[in-house]
Amino acid sequence: xxxxxxxxxxxxxxxxxxxxxxxxxxxxxxxxxxxxxxxxxxxxxxxxxxxxxxxxxxxxxx
Numbered sequence: 193x194x195x196x197x198x199x200x201x202x203x204x205x206x207x208x209x210x211x212x213x214x215x216x217x218x219x220x221x222x223x224x225x226x227x228x229x230x231x232x233x234x235x236x237x238x239x240x241x242x243x244x245x246x247x248x249x250x251x252x253x254x
Contacts (some may be wrong), residue, residue, distance in 0.1 A: 196238065197229040203242045210235065211252045221246055221253075 218224040225232040244253040
């Protein structure tokens with residue numbers, strides 16, 4: 193089963209982790225997922241479970 197790699201499994205902690213990485217290191221969630229060996233579908237589904245979705249204009253999950 194694909195997973196979140198070394199990223200936090202808790203959705204709220206994952207949100208903080210991902211938004212920090214997007215702010216400081218990556219230009220898109222796809223780039224982050226490739227670099228950090230994270231399954232993109234698992235990432236977006238996990239964040240959607242707490243009603244957060246990617247906003248391209250701000251490069252963060254809101």
